[in-house]
Amino acid sequence: MPHPTRQRIFISGASSGLGEGMARRFAAMGRDLALCARRLERLEALQAELRSAHPGIRVEVAAMDVDDPRSVATVFSELADRLGGFDRVIVNAGIGKGASVGTGGEAANRAVLxxxxxxxxxxxxxxxxxFRRQGMGHLVLISSVASVRGMPGSRTAYGASKAALNALAEGIRSDVYGSQIEVSTILPGYIATDINVGRRGPLTVGLDKGVDALTExxxxxxVRGYVPPFPWRPVARLLRVLPLSVVRRVTGS
Structure with a gap:
């Protein structure tokens, strides 16, 4: 059975990288958008761009600090009121700094978590x-292939944080199983964004290609999607079964 069109889409972390890219792709598909990030000036520039390029859509923006749950609750409610609800929420905002545990990077690792x-x-x-009030919706959590196994070096806290999202998404999915609320966990591989500068492997894809695959x-x-599906679906399967000594060499630090 085909999924309904998700017309009203909320995207966090929309001022750069994958969030900004998704906003452009969904705008081109005629969707209405609620875009959030800490950098309001970048959101307002993106809003003007999208409204000019696609005059028929609604684009609402607001500054939101995901580290402050009161900010999240307030801004989410305000934007939902402006669009009359959301059909899809993409939990995308995140950071990727970090250091090997025990090497003086505690503050950075804690911030990531x-x-x-x-x-x-x-x-x-x-x-x-x-979604519970509406009786429907699509919740999307942007995880990472780095969540599949424990990662060394600068990826340790990042991979752990994304593994937590996998479990969070699955618990929510189990809770509403059989309802009209869908929950998707998306695991991108290496895509050329600011979050993984210095961590890009030989399988890294460009931002445009990565965003196209992500929106698709x-x-x-x-339930769980890999981006791009090839090579990251088979790579993820391998990572799950390879000895840690091999995973360590493959993933680097």
Whole structure:
């Protein structure tokens, strides 16, 4: 059975990278958007661009700090009121800094865990409260292939934060199983964004190609989707079964 068109889409972390790219792709598809990030000036520039390029759509923006649950709840509610609700919420905002545990990078690692886990949780709470009232919706959590196994070096806290999102998404999915609320966990591989500068492997794809694959997968509303599907679906399968000594060499630091 085909999925309904998700006309009203909320995207966090929309001022750059994958979030900005998704906003452009969904705008080109005629969707109405609610875009959030900390950098309001960048959101307002994107809003003007999208409204000019696609005059028939609605684009609402607001500054939101995912580290502050009150900010998330307030901004989410305000934007939902402006669009009359949301059909899809994409929990995308996150950070990717970090260092090997025990090497003096505690503050950076803690920030990654706080933003990526608690910030995403706050968005999920707001989204699911709305979806439960509406009786429908599509919740999308942007995870990472780095969540499949423990990652060394600068990816340790990042991979752990994304593994937490996988479990969070599955728990929510189990809770509303059989309802009209869909939950998707999306695991991008290496895509050329600011978040993974210095961590890009030989399988890294460009931002445009990565965003095209990402929006295509999200539109299918899978339980779990890899981006791009090739090579990251088979790579993820391998990572799950390879000895840690091999995973360590493959993933680097």
């Amino acid at each position: 706080h933003t990526n886990v608690l910030g995403s949780h706050a968005q999920c709470e707001a989204a699911m409260e709305l 997968v999200i539109e299918r509303e899978p």
